[in-house]
Amino acid sequence: MPLQLWVDFVLVWFILFPAYAANAVPVLVGGKRPLDFGKGLGKNRILGDGKTIEGTALGIAAGFLVGALEYYVMPALQGYAAQYNVLLPQITLPLALAIAAGTMCGDILGSFFKRRMGIERGGKEPLLDRLGFIIFAMIFAYPFIQITPAMAVYMIAITYVIHRAANFVAYNAKLKTVPW
Numbered sequence: 001m002p003l004q005l006w007v008d009f010v011l012v013w014f015i016l017f018p019a020y021a022a023n024a025v026p027v028l029v030g031g032k033r034p035l036d037f038g039k040g041l042g043k044n045r046i047l048g049d050g051k052t053i054e055g056t057a058l059g060i061a062a063g064f065l066v067g068a069l070e071y072y073v074m075p076a077l078q079g080y081a082a083q084y085n086v087l088l089p090q091i092t093l094p095l096a097l098a099i100a101a102g103t104m105c106g107d108i109l110g111s112f113f114k115r116r117m118g119i120e121r122g123g124k125e126p127l128l129d130r131l132g133f134i135i136f137a138m139i140f141a142y143p144f145i146q147i148t149p150a151m152a153v154y155m156i157a158i159t160y161v162i163h164r165a166a167n168f169v170a171y172n173a174k175l176k177t178v179p180w
């Protein structure tokens with residue numbers, strides 16, 4: 001395997017960790033006040049009770065915090081990688097915020113489209129549920145870090161597998177009422 005593909009594989013985790021934190025924390029903390037203020041659009045709610053102000057705010061904060069931690073440790077990793085002539089990009093604070101915000105936007109847009117398709121809150125829409133958030137995290141991150149096609153493929157594949165596993169665990173731990 002060419003070195004660059006390994007570097008890409010390591011690098012994607014620096015985007016994935018903040019995105020996963022932003023995606024998971026709302027499920028853990030929940031929330032009360034719905035982001036759509038209970039309002040409807042057509043026959044259904046705009047977003048539904050599964051998207052709350054508290055969950056969204058804490059999700060963005062958690063994602064940013066993880067990204068900020070990476071911003072701290074990255075220079076040491078860059079120094080290590082430089083010994084092998086590998087150039088690692090710096091994780092910046094705007095990138096951390098972009099990943100966190102992108103993740104929440106993807107999650108919210110996913111619910112928006114689910115409601116428009118007539119799928120009720122908690123209903124299953126595999127692609128939007130599993131990949132919507134990471135695709136938006138990538139789109140938001142794009143101006144701040146170079147994302148190669150290999151990195152995009154890694155992120156989608158890793159997220160698909162981890163999301164299925166994590167939701168299975170969350171369901172069995174009774175954090176979620178459905179296994180998706």
Ligand code: CTP
Nearest residue numbers: 026027030031050051052055056111121122123
């Ligand atoms: N959650 C939240 N705010 C968010 C995202 C999630 O409060 N922005 C919490 C809600 O309690 C939600 C739970 O995390 O029920 C699970 O998240 P998710 O699976 O995204 O929501 P669903 O309830 O499945 O609703 P939807 O069908 O809209 O995805």
Ligand code: MG
Nearest residue numbers: 122123129180
């Ligand atoms: Mg769901």
